[in-house]
Amino acid sequence: MKYVLAAFAFACGLTACTQKPAPAPAPATAAPVPKAVAAAPAPTTFSPPAESAIPAGPLGDVIRQGRDIFTDTPTHAKAYVGNGLSCSNCHLDAGRQANSAPLWGAYGVYPQYRKKNGKVNTFGERLQGCFRFSMNGKAPPLDSAEMVALETYAWWMATGAPVGKKLPGAGYPKAGFKPPQPPDYARGETVFRNNCALCHGDDGLGRQVAGRNVFPPLWGPQSFNWGAGMHQLDNAAAFIKANMPFSRGNTLSDQDAWDVAMYMDAHERPQDPRFDGSVGETRRKYHDTPMSLYGTEVQGHLLGSPTGMH
Known part of the structure; x- marks a missing residue:
């Protein structure tokens, strides 16, 4: 599967023009020196009440x-x-x-x-x-x-937060967050083994004590289903980059975050509740984006297939 990643180019230029002084300039008041403009303060993260x-x-x-x-x-x-x-x-x-x-x-x-x-x-x-x-x-x-x-x-x-304004730190930090290379399943598996399996298990099914999750499953029958936002690569990669491994956010490289998101989201999970009997039609209606692996074939398996999870 190929991913098309947007590329951005920026250009800037500076043009200067000069003017020959007049032979007999009239007396003029010196132009006022512009006042220094204070730099806008860096956005700060909202603090909820204790x-x-x-x-x-x-x-x-x-x-x-x-x-x-x-x-x-x-x-x-x-x-x-x-x-x-x-x-x-x-x-x-x-x-x-x-x-x-x-x-x-x-x-x-x-x-x-x-x-x-x-x-x-x-x-x-x-x-x-x-x-x-x-x-x-x-x-x-x-x-x-x-x-x-x-x-x-x-x-x-949200006590004290402005209404109708997206605050710094809200959501997942996706703006401008692109991988240097297309996400890769094999590289993602290596990242998972080295950084994620300790908490989420070698099988990705999480860790439970007395039947309750200590660390959540990332795929399989007890995970989020194919309609959840976390099944989209950009959401998963941004969350992972900022927050994972747990308590050590922003330690993975951008590429590692995208690769392990690919690996996680390339595993089977419960069906999208909007499924209408056809994986292809459900993809067309609800997953028609390169950020969704639903309805694509990965490692020889059609993701979202009702034949069962593996």
């Missing part, structure tokens, strides 16, 4: 409920999950950590139009999508206790 600042009383109780759902979703939202993942597996530090799609960076930019489902989504609808795709489950009703708690937790996390 957990100790959660208020007492009924409002604080719901905020804490939302935090508990976020950090242990299978326990506190059991009816709506189809795997063992928690929200905090991809949104690190209970949704606080910059460059791992923190809650404080998402709450204030909704409602917004999403190409994924072709309509304007509220924040609650965006959360419903997480349950359907990343959690491989079903969407909680917008007025359910679980959804109200998650939205309240996100609202509290």
